[in-house]
Amino acid sequence: MHRHDGHDACRTDARDMLARAEAVCRARGLQFTPLRREVLEAVAESGKAQGAYDIAERLSVPGKRVAPVSVYRALDFLMEQGLVHRIASRNAFIPCAHDHAPGEGVIFLICRTCGTVDEASTEEVEGGLERTLERAGFTPSHSILEVEGDCGLCRDQKRAP
């Protein structure tokens, strides 16, 4: 599982992500264009979840404006390739921090204090969730699991300020 030892760790993640994204696209015969790279970088450069408009603003420089619609298209692409996740409760996006085991879902751990979003595996809830759905006669296709609270760092800082 992915853990934030400190916020500098994200920088390293970003480099890994770009390499992974490049590999994924090459393997699937898809284009990893400059825009897509820049959007992925913008998402990856912060542990926090980024709004599409934030990304657009960050990528815009005097003379070259990146419109939100372009960001959305790049994000759609990146999400289809599993490189970016959408946080429904925040209307925001985060880089996918790790390769997921096939068939396994993700729990998003959203820190309400520092805004970072961590990922955890669903392996320990999968069984109970399946039983619950089975009992309800429901056939799942996609699950959203988002938990808001305080991450370890912020909790410690509150306890010993």
Place this chain on the structure above:
Amino acid sequence: MHRHDGHDACRTDARDMLARAEAVCRARGLQFTPLRREVLEAVAESGKAQGAYDIAERLSVPGKRVAPVSVYRALDFLMEQGLVHRIASRNAFIPCAHDHAPGEGVIFLICRTCGTVDEASTEEVEGGLERTLERAGFTPSHSILEVEGDCGLCRDQKRAP
């Protein structure tokens, strides 16, 4: 747990809900105003999740327009009292179908075919979720659990058309 035997069942639920809402407000010394009643009725009259603007339109009649902002205020009130839930992945609202055991969460079962939203208890995933959060050093304050898929009725209809 709440089960949809057929869509007519929702009509009955709606009546129960209004009675319960009235009781809850009286017990807490809060006003169950006509607007709040109408909004709750509008939400309850359909098993589907309703958008705030849909509700506003449904409540508006020639000569008396209900503005979305009024609907939002009523929804905020109803959510605070636990009478209505918000579905984050749909930007929509549903009536709360049952009294929740204290300290227990809800899983929303969203049918992508007919749009109805059912509720299930989190009791069978609670343990695994707590262990996962504990391991991640994360202190939860609020969880969102939404599953999209096919409800029993729609699955049966697909299997035997």
Place this chain on the structure above:
DNA sequence: GTCGGGGTGATACACTGTAACAAACCCGTG
């Protein structure tokens, strides 16, 4: 070359939600 498809730019628009202020209402008190 030109034809076609994917990607991008640009504008406009739809949908979702909130801020701010005024008017109406309720209710207890003097």
Place this chain on the structure above:
DNA sequence: CACGGGTTTGTTACAGTGTATCACCCCGAC
């Protein structure tokens, strides 16, 4: 009854999120 304070609602305006549409560009295939 009149007053005063809190709550609810109406109204307008606006911020934030996401999509539709069309034109343009690039590049590879025929």
